[in-house]
Each structure stands twice: as C-alpha cells, then as structure tokens.
Amino acid sequence: MDQERLSAIWARTVEKLKEVVREFRITEDELHEAGRYFDRLGQAGMCRSLIDVALAMTSVDVVSRTAGGTRPNLEGPYYAVHPIRPDGNLLEREPGADVPRLRLSGVVRDASTGRPIPGARLDFWQADADGFYDRKGSHLRGIVVTDAQGRYQITTVVPNDYSEHDQDPIGELFRAMGRTNTRAAHIHVKVSVHGESLLTTQLFMPTSQFLNRDYVEGAVSDDLTVKLESEPPLPNGTKLYRATFDLAVAPRMRSTAA
Ligand code: BEZ
Ligand code: FE
Numbered sequence: 275m276d277q278e279r280l281s282a283i284w285a286r287t288v289e290k291l292k293e294v295v296r297e298f299r300i301t302e303d304e305l306h307e308a309g310r311y312f313d314r315l316g317q318a319g320m321c322r323s324l325i326d327v328a329l330a331m332t333s334v335d336v337v338s339r340t341a342g343g344t345r346p347n348l349e350g351p352y353y354a355v356h357p358i359r360p361d362g363n364l365l366e367r368e369p370g371a372d373v374p375r376l377r378l379s380g381v382v383r384d385a386s387t388g389r390p391i392p393g394a395r396l397d398f399w400q401a402d403a404d405g406f407y408d409r410k411g412s413h414l415r416g417i418v419v420t421d422a423q424g425r426y427q428i429t430t431v432v433p434n435d436y437s438e439h440d441q442d443p444i445g446e447l448f449r450a451m452g453r454t455n456t457r458a459a460h461i462h463v464k465v466s467v468h469g470e471s472l473l474t475t476q477l478f479m480p481t482s483q484f485l486n487r488d489y490v491e492g493a494v495s496d497d498l499t500v501k502l503e504s505e506p507p508l509p510n511g512t513k514l515y516r517a518t519f520d521l522a523v524a525p526r527m528r529s530t531a532a
Pocket of ligand 2 (some may be wrong): 350401457460
C-alpha cells in the first residue's frame with residue numbers, strides 16, 4: 275500500500291475510534307484490556323478471521339460488486355486447490371443414509387448481455403452435514419466446467435451451520451457479548467472464465483437456523499439464499515433436494531461471452 279493511502283487510512287481510523295472512546299467514555303483500563311485481547315487474538319492467528327467477520331462484506335459489497343451481477347461474498351479461510359469433478363459429484367465418501375443430498379444446478383451468464391458462458395469453471399467448497407470442512411482432503415470440494423449452454427450441476431450434501439471459533443479468542447468475544455459465533459450454512463463458489471477469477475460468492479441454505487444472525491456481518495442476503503425442492507428419496511431412503519441457482523458474472527474480455 276502506498277504511503278499516502280496508508281497514512282490517510284490510519285488517520286481516519288484513529289479519528290473514528292476516538293469517537294467511540296468519547297461516546298462510551300472508555301477508560302484507560304478498558305483500552306488496555308482490549309490491547310491484551312488483541313495480543314491473544316494475534317497469538318492464536320485469528321486477526322484475519324476477526325477482520326473478515328467484522329468488515330470483509332463491507333469491502334466486498336463496495337469493491338467487488340458488479341452491476342447486474344450476482345452479489346459477491348467473502349472467500350473465508352477454507353479455500354484450497356480442488357480437483358476437477360467431470361461428473362459434478364463432490365462426494366469422496368458416502369455419508370450416512372440420514373444425510374440429505376443436494377443436486378445444485380444452474381447457468382452461468384454474462385451479467386451485461388445475459389448470454390450463457392460455456393467453459394466457465396466453478397470451484398465449490400463447503401462444510402458437511404455436521405458443519406465440518408475437509409481441511410486435509412477434497413471431500414465436498416471440486417471444480418466443474420459449464421457445458422455448451424453454460425450449464426453446471428453438482429451432487430453434494432446439504433451443508434450445516436458451523437461455529438469453528440468456540441475454543442479461540444473470537445468465540446470468547448462473541449460469548450462475552452451474549453452472541454453466537456456461528457456461520458449460516460452455505461456453499462462457497464468461485465467462478466472463473468479463461469483463467470480469470472470473476473466472482474467469489476456463497477449460496478445460503480434455507481434450512482439454516484442462523485440466516486438472520488450469521489456472525490459475519492452482512493454476509494447473508496435473500497438473493498444468495500437458494501430454494502430447496504424435495505425430490506423422490508434415493509433407493510436407501512435418503513432425502514434428496516434439488517436447487518437451481520444461476521450466476522451472473524462480468525467478463526472483462528468481451529470475447530469470453532458466447
Ligand atoms: C467462511 O465463509 O467459511 C468463513 C468466513 C469468515 C469466518 C469463518 C468462516
Ligand atoms: Fe464457509
């Protein structure tokens with residue numbers, strides 16, 4: 275970051291924080307308590323996560339949003355390099371028969387022309403039905419490519435809400451405020467066309483208990499919440515849902531649109 279921009283941001287930040295100190299008549303002891311908290315947060319390697327929770331969506335909405343495009347959402351900490359899934363199946367192992375499956379499909383379109391985009395890469399990652407990400411392998415992770423009509427489809431499970439900060443200073447802060455540190459169930463997706471990343475977003479599950487209290491400020495919105503429709507159950511009785519979600523992106527190279 276250049277020196278002028280950094281100095282201006284620092285000055286404005288301090289100015290805004292002074293307002294908070296005045297408004298709440300924050301004592302020197304309380305400031306030192308905050309300092310000790312930030313020391314613990316840093317030792318736990320959680321500074322980035324707390325910034326994500328409080329501010330990332332404000333940045334995403336202001337900086338990354340494109341006219342007419344799907345609303346972007348934060349990447350979060352669990353993105354990794356994923357394998358290509360030619361058949362769209364993100365499951366590397368069979369979950370229990372009680373775990374509802376999901377077939378998610380849709381079309382990737384050019385936000386300005388509405389034309390489908392063939393060959394777009396969609397990179398998916400999500401938590402499982404217990405709210406856990408596979409951090410070592412690629413279960414419930416994978417890349418699919420849109421067909422000649424711009425269509426994609428994945429087979430996965432319905433993800434669950436998760437709170438992964440119960441044992442660290444982020445959970446401590448939210449507990450102290452009487453709030454939960456839970457994310458509303460979602461599926462992450464990154465869309466790229468001709469190697470250029472055009473959209474990172476999250477699709478929320480209507481089954482979540484936390485749609486109106488996701489601890490990531492401003493993450494959940496109706497336009498990113500899918501509708502689940504029941505399909506006939508699988509032969510072993512497992513519930514199956516279907517959802518469609520079209521994604522609109524703004525390719526910078528016009529020639530990428532079909
Ligand atoms: C996520 O989207 O996976 C995430 C975002 C912020 C904090 C924790 C998780
Ligand atoms: Fe996530």
